[in-house]
Amino acid sequence: MSVNPQIHIKNYLRESQIFLGRAVFAGVVVGLFALILIVHLGRLQILEHDHFTTLSRDNRVKLEPLPPTRGLIYDANGVLLAQNLPAYSLEIVPEKAGDVKRTIDELTRVIPISNDDRARFARLRRQRRRFDGIPIRVKLSDEELARFAVNRHRFPGVDIHATLLRQYPLAELTAHVLGYVGRINDREIKTIDMSEYSGTSHIGKNGIEKAYEKLLHGHVGLQQVEVNAKGRTLRVLESTPPVRGRDLHLFLDTDLQKTALDAFGDYSGALVAINPKTGGVLALVSKPGFDPNLFVEGISSATYKALRDSEEKPLFNRVLRGQYPPGSTVKPFFALAGLETGAVTPSKKILCRGFYLLPGHDHKYRDWKKWGHGKMDVRSAITQSCDVYFYDLAHTLGVDRMHDFLTPFSFGHHTGIDLTGELRGLLPSSAWKRRVYKQPWYPGETLIMGIGQGYFLATPLQLAAATAALANRGIYVRPRVVKAVGSAQSGRPPHPTVLSSSRIPASNPANWETVISAMVKVIEGKHGTARSIRTDAYHIAGKTGTAQVFSIKQDEEYDEEKIARKMRDHALFIAFAPVEDPQIAVAVVVEHGGHGGSVAAPIARRVMDKYLLKQ
Amino acid sequence: MIYSPTTLAPSEPARQHGLLTRLHLDLPLLSGLLLLCGYGLVVLYSASGQDFGKVERQAIRLALAFVGMFMAAQIPPIHMRRWSPWLYLAGVLMLIAVLLFGDIGKGAQRWLNLGLFRFQPSEMLKLALPMMVAWYLAEQPLPPTWQRLAIAGALVLVPTLLIAKQPDLGTAVLVAAAGIFVLFLSGIGWKIIAAVGGLLMALAPAAWYLMHDYQRQRVLTFLNPERDPLGAGYHIIQSKIAIGSGGLFGKGWLNGTQSHLEFLPERSTDFIFAVLSEEFGLVGILVLMALYLFIVYRGLYIATRGQDTYSRLLAGSLTLVFFVYVIVNTGMVTGLLPVVGVPLPLISYGGTSLVTILAGFGILMSIHTHRKLLPT
Incomplete structure (x- = not known):
């Protein structure tokens, strides 16, 4: 460089010349690029x-995608839960049909076309190109098919299209597990690989159908076809067949599922049954359910509105997304926390007078039993669900030790189930409250948390997963719905899904047995809160719970007016059996069921009977 | 040309020139842009499958973008220069915000939700980055020292990496190009250019490991279109057939069989050049290239007549970036370059880049019409 770097005075003439040189050079390069392109x-x-x-x-050769057949879904006994049935739809290609509106009007005289059909047609037409076929009627009956075939010559650009439609034989019974498929919408188009879905119109929207979309869908195939000048296919030249989607085999037992659903009677609520050894979900009921078949070919807006606005929330998956105060069902877990940390010993007794006072305060934290339980140790406190004992225990433990001990049981975070849409519930801590409310944690809130009320929220799935960990004496197993993934085509045996478990840090095995023996007394003891379900066939360990309904205020699902009508508490029950070698862990929430012992426990008993005794 | 603000009153040029100059518009540039956009709408009508609604929506977007250009042209370059660092800083902060809390669309995080509307900060960087680098380099005598060059390089690199991380390769390339052009125009030595170029080529294999899966797919598809015959490879094959069968004069407007019967999903956006080539042939392409070259050369002319170093660097960089759009898009459609999501400027359907491109031309017009000393 010729300029002495010491000189820091701008030389405008020189800078202008440098720039001119560079600009001319750039101009030449631009011209060169343009020349190369031309x-x-x-x-x-x-x-x-x-x-x-x-x-x-001769570009008669056109590439056409071949959509793969969606994988089937079976329950644990090989019962088919989701299948593909052939269906005929009527499609219009706008470019060839000319006046689309008149074509539809004329068609209406041959086969019935509803306003919903027209609305769907209009909606899909906006997404597709003029030379794509757009369905105007779906699921044609044989008679309609014949009637159109006779009149076909009158409708250029209208064609019958054969497809496979997803169908759920058990309808409502499996709706909240399987979910459903529906037409791919604008938002989904942006997230999927368009060439993979180029021949597919449906995608999993919910449940297993969504969580296992990739496996169920398979891989698109492709064929080279010879077309005439109007784009009509003449013959197939070459084709790569699509790869069928993988079949899924579930842990779910539909007989058990049906027993559970029936056991609810007229009540709404949720039930999950898990095999504690595998984490396999044996039954998953969210009542009421809905018919998923309605969604496959586009639900009419009136039906959808009725479902959505129904007071009973049939579309709401209570198992994964219902966040309830767990009430007294968390007492065994806190008892374990107390024993493990040394906050209590098995022999330590507390006098329950029906209320508890924080040192230096005169607010009375009441027990559900007005006159008190008398002298309580950790076993009798669980068996009789003494609140005062757990107020005292909570006060000794403090919120953060309670939070830390319950975290590995899946409270406050996802259980890790292989379904989408699971909510976390809420396991409060002082740090959480400072973050969210910008307030310190108050000692009174610790007491309330000790009996599973206050901020504490859990989903039925979390309760079941935690109960299973209790049944395993400290091994948390991630719940899963799909047992194995297989393909009917390849003939290979299904490939099992992975068991994943973790040990909950608790050093003394005796403490687990102390708590579990107390839970057995809940059913078999003289004062047990669920003594009505006692059976001689096997031993059950359980715990009842009651969730005050006004706490649901945090859950926007309910409004004031309805609370006034339905003031009864939610009934909860967790249990596992047989105690010595647990095969099944159950969590039940009965909405507005009153007391856990009288309403929720019998439901769990029927499910356990069905599973363990096959009756 | 020596800057001496006292020789003429600021209002002088406005009196000497007509209404357009008083409105701070440049007639040659404006006419070129209008002709190009008109041409684009004609092609879009055919490419969209004669969807008039789509043409109408695009026309409305164009009108709004031209209003934006007009407004940009009213801002004197001296103000732009003063705002440059702040705009740049705000842009980079927003890019960081996008990475942290941005909305995800099409598998990439590009949008920042500001409550009322969504905003794509990477678009803003297309203007803010060359402004910043020009501001920084114009502070001191040119050509820049080594030290200042390194800092300017960092100024380019930071937002480029942030955008590439979103991931938005197309925009990252354009933003980086904008900065590099400023450096080039500032007169950095040829030896440095050769050294950096060589280094980048040596590092190219390393880039492979940093790429996202879909980006690797694109490179592989570019090298061998047959390997993805249903996806992007198919587009390239079909788009070449469309272009080649167009011939010298094309098949005529609305008569492009290839683009009407076949499977060309992006034909009104990224692949619109194939539709144009099929229906208007080489003649149509020559007209298009003539318009583009006219705009680019007018832009470079405006840059050389710029009154201070900042204006010249900025105007030159903005003009060259516009040409990069053209080359990257046409190169992709004709199979010369891999598929990168860059639209054919002012022709492709869609509004995001439209606003930025026309705002850039607004800046050029401002630079040209706010000169205080006009050589005759």
Whole structure:
């Protein structure tokens, strides 16, 4: 560089000249690039013009995607839960039909077309190109098919299209587990690989159908077809067949599922049964349910509105998304926390007078039993669900030790189940309250948390997963719905899904047995809160709970007016059996069921009977 | 040309020139842009499958973008220069915000939700980055020292990496190009250019490991279109057939069989050049290229007549970036370059880049019409 770097005075003339030089250079490069491009295009359009014209004129060869067949879903006993049935739909290609509105009006005289059909047609038409077929009627009956075939010559651009439609034989019974498929919407288009879905119109929207979309869908195939000048297929030249979606085998037992659903009677609520050893979900009931078949070919807006606005919330998956105060069902877990940390010993007794006072305060924290339980140790406190004992225990433990001990049981975070849409519930801590409410944690709130009320929220799935960990004496197993993934085509045995478990840090095995023996007394003891379900066939360990309904205020699902009508508490029950070698862990929430012992426990008993005794 | 603000009163040029100059518009540039946009709407009508609604929506977007250009042209370059660092800083902060809390669309995080509307900060950087680098380099005598060059390089690199991370390769390339052009125009030595170029080529294999899966797919598809015959590879094959079969004069407007019967999903956006080539042939392409070159050369001319170093660097960089759009898009459609999501400027359907491009031309017009000393 010729300029002495010491001189820091701007030389405007020189800078202008430098720039001019560079700009001229850039201009030359721009021209050069343009020239290269034009030469390249000239080669394509003049030298190779004949070649490409031949390709284009004889471009009778068109690539067509071949949609894969969606994988089937079976329950644990091989019962088919989701299948694909052939269905015929009527499609219009706007470019060929000419006046689309008149075509539809004329068609209406041949086969019935509802306003919903027209609305769907209009909606899909906006997403697709003029030369794509758009369905105007779906699921044609044989008679309709025949009637159209006779009149076909009158409708250019209208064609019958054969497809496979997803169907759920058990309808409502499996709705909240399987979910359903529906037409791919605008939002989903942006997140999927378009070439993979180029022949597919449906996608999993919910449940297993969504969580296992990738496996169920399979891989698109492709065929080269010869078409005439109007784009109609003449013959297939070459094809790569699609790869069928993988079949899924579930842990779910539909007989058990049906027993559970029936056991609820007229009540709404949720039930989850888990095999504690595998984490396999044996039954998953969210009542009421809905018919998922309605969603496959586009639900009419009136039906959808009725479902959505129904007071009973049939579309709401209570198992994964219902967040309830767990009430007294968490007492065994806190008892364990107390024993493990040394906050209490098995022999330590506390006098329950029906209320508890924080040192230095005169507010009375009441027990559900007005006159008190008398002298209580940790076993009798669980068996009789003494609140005062757990107020005292909570006060000794403090919120953060309670939070830390319950975390590995899945409270406050996802259980890790292989379904989408699971909510976390809420396991409060002082740090959480400072973060969210910008307030310190108050000692009174610790007491309330000790009996599973206050901020504490859990989903039925979390309760079941935690109960299973209790049944395993400290091994948390991630719940899962799918047992194995297989393909009917390959003939290979299904590939099992992975068991994943973790040990909950608790050093003394005796403490687990102390708590579990107390839970057995809940059913078999003289004062047990669930003594009504006692059976001689096997031993059950359980715990009842009651969730005050006004706490649900945090859950926007309910409004004031309805609370006034339905003031009864939610009934909860957790249990596992047989105690010595647990095969099944159950969590039940009965909405507005009153007391856990009288309403929720018998439901759990029927499910356990069905599973363990096959009756 | 020596800057001496006292020789003429600020209102002088406005009196000497007509209404357009008083409105701070440049007639040659404006006419070129209007012709190009008109041409684009004609092609879009055919490419969209004669969907007039789509043409109408695009026309409305264009009108709004031209209003934006007009407004940008009213801001004197001296103000732009003063705002440059702040705009740049705000842009980079927003890019960081996008990475932290941005909305996800099409698998990438590009949008920042500001409550009322969504905003794509990477678009803003297309203007703010060259402004910043020009501001920084114009502070001291040119050509820049090594030290200042390194800092300017960092100024380019930071937002480029942030955008590439979103991931939005197309925009990252354009933003980086904008900064690099400023450096080039500032007169950095040829040796440095050669050294950096060589280094980048040596590092190219390393880039492979940093790429996202879908980006690797694109490179592989570019090298061998047959390997993905249903996806992007198919587009390239079909788009070449469309272009080649167009011939010298094309098949005529609305008569492009290739683009009407075949499977060309992006034909009104990224692949619109194939539709144009099929229906208007090489002649149509020459007209298009003539318009583009006219705009680019007018832009470079405006840059050389710029009154201070900042204006010249900024105007030159904005003009060259516009040409990069053209080359990257046409290169992709004709199979010369891999598929990168860059639209054909002012022709492709869609509004995001439209606003930025026309705002850039607004800046050029401002630079040209706010000069205080006009050589005759």
